[in-house]
Amino acid sequence: xxxxxxxxxxxxxxxxxxxxxxxxxxxxxxxxxxxxxxxxxxxxxxxxxxxxxxxxxxxxxxxxxxxxxxxxxxxxxxxxxxxxxxxxxxxxxxxxxxxxxxxxxxxxxxxxxxxxxxxxxxxxxxxxxxxxxxxxxxxxxxxxxxxxxxxxxxxxxxxxxxxxxxxxxxxxxxxxxxxxxxxxxxxxxxxxxxxxxxxxxxxxxxxxxxxxxxxxxxxxxxxxxxxxxxxxxxxxxxxxxxxxxxxxxxxxxxxxxxxxxxxxxxxxxxxxxxxxxxxxxxxxxxxxxxxxxxxxxxxxxxxxxxxx
Numbered sequence: 001x002x003x004x005x006x007x008x009x010x011x012x013x014x015x016x017x018x019x020x021x022x023x024x025x026x027x028x029x030x031x032x033x034x035x036x037x038x039x040x041x042x043x044x045x046x047x048x049x050x051x052x053x054x055x056x057x058x059x060x061x062x063x064x065x066x067x068x069x070x071x072x073x074x075x076x077x078x079x080x081x082x083x084x085x086x087x088x089x090x091x092x093x094x095x096x097x098x099x100x101x102x103x104x105x106x107x108x109x110x111x112x113x114x115x116x117x118x119x120x121x122x123x124x125x126x127x128x129x130x131x132x133x134x135x136x137x138x139x140x141x142x143x144x145x146x147x148x149x150x151x152x153x154x155x156x157x158x159x160x161x162x163x164x165x166x167x168x169x170x171x172x173x174x175x176x177x178x179x180x181x182x183x184x185x186x187x188x189x190x191x192x193x194x195x196x197x198x199x200x201x202x203x204x205x206x207x208x209x210x211x212x213x214x215x216x217x218x219x220x221x222x223x224x225x226x227x228x229x230x231x232x233x234x235x236x237x238x239x240x241x242x243x244x245x246x247x248x249x250x251x252x253x254x255x256x257x258x259x260x261x262x263x264x265x266x267x268x269x270x271x272x273x274x275x276x277x278x279x280x281x282x283x284x285x286x287x288x289x290x291x292x293x294x295x296x297x298x299x300x301x302x303x304x305x306x307x308x
């Protein structure tokens with residue numbers, strides 16, 4: 001079985017950066033930058049794995065993903081990859097001894113000239129292979145191997161776990177700094193209760209997968225809504241709309257500022273989060289809610305159009 005899916009033209013003799021790279025954050029970007037620097041014009045392959053190993057071995061505790069696989073590939077290419085190779089990860093692949101991974105995947109299939117990984121990289125059965133082992137294998141097989149130290153930001157290491165925790169708190173500003181771009185949710189515009197349209201704020205209700213989207217804490221945010229080739233500054237609400245009677249699940253809704261008559265149902269959509277405006281509040285009636293919504297939109301309009 002060929003486990004490797006090439007996202008781009010196959011190349012040989014290239015350097016390879018290896019990792020899951022969920023989020024393609026500042027730390028990942030440092031690995032990609034160093035690998036590109038060491039490629040000496042021979043090209044850079046990024047080898048990533050899907051699904052996340054925790055989804056295979058401990059699915060009940062698997063983390064939500066910061067980006068979809070397609071978005072991950074897009075970002076990896078944006079940050080220097082000439083080609084991305086997605087490795088189908090399952091128990092059979094995980095059972096390979098570290099030397100099998102090196103000889104079969106890196107040497108035989110990818111035909112690499114060198115490899116760059118993060119300092120906490122492990123590989124092979126029960127994660128037995130460490131960076132020092134990879135360096136020694138490189139000496140045997142004729143490729144270089146180098147590790148990149150964990151990157152720090154505001155006095156703490158940058159990691160996907162740290163970013164997920166920030167998103168869960170609604171701290172989308174810190175998330176943007178760690179990712180070097182706004183955090184994004186992706187899904188399909190679905191039919192909601194259409195209450196926003198009735199009160200003058202028609203929203204796009206995002207239908208999304210909870211496995212492949214890390215959803216910010218309930219609250220109101222400023223950001224952007226993108227559908228097909230159009231992108232609008234937006235006010236975004238996450239929550240259960242507690243002002244209105246009834247039980248409902250958490251909804252993610254984006255109001256495209258100053259846009260009327262948009263027909264977005266059933267279309268793929270992306271919501272990017274720039275700033276948290278406030279917590280979700282239950283209002284005593286429609287009038288105070290509308291007043292607050294106007295204030296939210298005014299703030300969102302200023303922030304998204306002057307993102308200094």
